[in-house]
Amino acid sequence: MSRRSEWGPVLRSLAAPLLLAGVAALSACGEAPGGARGAAPSQTPVAAAPAAAAPSEATLKLGRDVYNFRCYFCHGYSGDAKTLAATYMEPKPRNFQATNPQDLPIERIGAAVRNGIPNTAMKGFTGILNDEEMKAVSEFVRDEFLVKRAPNTRYHTPENGWPDHERNAAAFPFARGEIAIDTPFEQLTPPQQQGLRLFKSACITCHDHAKVNDPGKVWESRPVSFPRDAYCISCHQDVPRSEPTGVGHPQRQSTHTFAQRDGTVPVRSPARAEAQIGANYVVHDKPPALVGASAQELQGERLFQKNCAFCHAGDGTAKGWIGSFLEPHPRDLTSDEQMKGMTKERLLHSIREGLPNTSMPAWKSVMSDAEIEALAAYIARAFHPVAGIKTSQAK
Known part of the structure; x- marks a missing residue:
């Protein structure tokens, strides 16, 4: 199983509000000359559909700030969706740089920002952004990416501590995924060999999801709530x-x-x-130790720790690294207050159908009914009693 097949269901549950500042380099490192990561988009402005008055500079500045804080993680700094997160998502985030302006009027952009898009990782930002911010980011996306085809910004700039980044150009093909890093060394040209050495000695620190011909075995079978390595x-x-x-x-x-x-x-x-x-x-x-758990509860434990701990943390508190960034925060399954009024029917429905306006996805297409029942049984046993679920301790 590849890393993509292992992590796909998990990262599909994470939408644009992931504010992982330490991962910023993943979506914009190794840009092509001129700013865009990967193939440089055309710099020729595309004629926009007839519209109202052009947005003000203040509106576009606010929209840029919101986009660079909320949206880049999936859609990329340049709106081309060439990010690490996007490789795990199905369907993929929209590539604004490849979208015809006539196909995406400002009203549709605004509706997606407000309400999200069902059956995708794009969640609604109502309650997270105010009306002015949602309008500004919608105007910015259309003006910057659909109309101007502009690169927005780059990560590797002198202001970010990367003077003369073009000196590392030999490594760019590996950062962009144009050349697989497991290509036999003797098949590379001398400049490519130099670029591969540079990439593996420095760039791979952030570009850990570089292209490979053979993904090999899963290096870590269970997602965790904090970065394992100490690079950053x-x-x-x-x-x-x-x-x-x-x-x-x-x-x-x-x-x-x-x-x-x-x-x-x-x-x-x-x-x-x-x-x-x-x-x-x-x-x-660390998950709580279960003594005398039933077979169903143990099955639920495996499912929770593999699929749910990434956001809710292994101990169910949602106080892990990822959970601290999501807005609203995942439910603390150990909290009397947050679990107040929780019933078996309500819990099963939340797992099956997801929760609107949150990053909690619907799992009905990922887990069977029996697996969802097992997951609920484990939550009731390990974290907090749930009305209607009899645990092994209560027998």
Whole structure:
């Protein structure tokens, strides 16, 4: 099984509101000269359909800020949907750069932003963005990508700490997926060999989902709620992180800081990762121990830890890394307040059909009815009692 087949159902549940600042490079590194990642789009403006007065500069600036904060993760900084997240999604996020302006009027863009698009990862932003922000980001998307075919912005800029990024051009084909990184070395030209060395020694830190001819076996069979490796935190672990609303756990408590490295733990290692960020997240990655669980509850445990822990955390608290970024936050399945009034019928319906205006997807096309029943049984046993579900402890 490839990584894509393993993670696909999980990442399809994540929509554009994933605010993973540390992953920003994944959607825009290795741009073609001129700014766009991958093949450079035409710079010739496309005539727009007749419309009202052009949006003001203030509106476009606000829309750009909202887009770069909320939307780039799936749609890409340049609106071409060439992102890591997009590779896991089916259907794919819209490529605005390849969309005819006449096919996507401003009214349709606004409706998608407000209400989302059913059966896709595009969720509605009502309750997250105000009316002015939704209008501004809709105007920005149409003006910047559909009409102007502009690149918006690049990640590798001098302002972001990347002066003279073109010197790394030999590695760009591997970052863009134009050349598979497992191509036999002797089949590469000398410049390509140099680019592959550079890519594997530096770029792959963020471009870990580079193109390969043979994906091989799944390297990690269970998704977790925090980054396992220490690449990013090896330099940035001392940067404070604000506590997201509703997530009440310690922030970046660590015994190993940048200034205190003693060499006993390798910089890039799971041990250092857990030492540095584990104080926040690894505690929520561990499922509760079940004693005397039924076969159905154990089946539910496997399903939950494989599919649901990515957002709800292994302990059901939703206080993992991903859960802290989603808006609204996933339900804390251990909370008396958030589980108040929960019944078997309500829980089964939420799992089957998903929850509108949230990142909770419908699982009815992924799991069978029996698996959904097992999942509900596990939640009632491991995290919080649910009216109508008799657990093995209650027998």
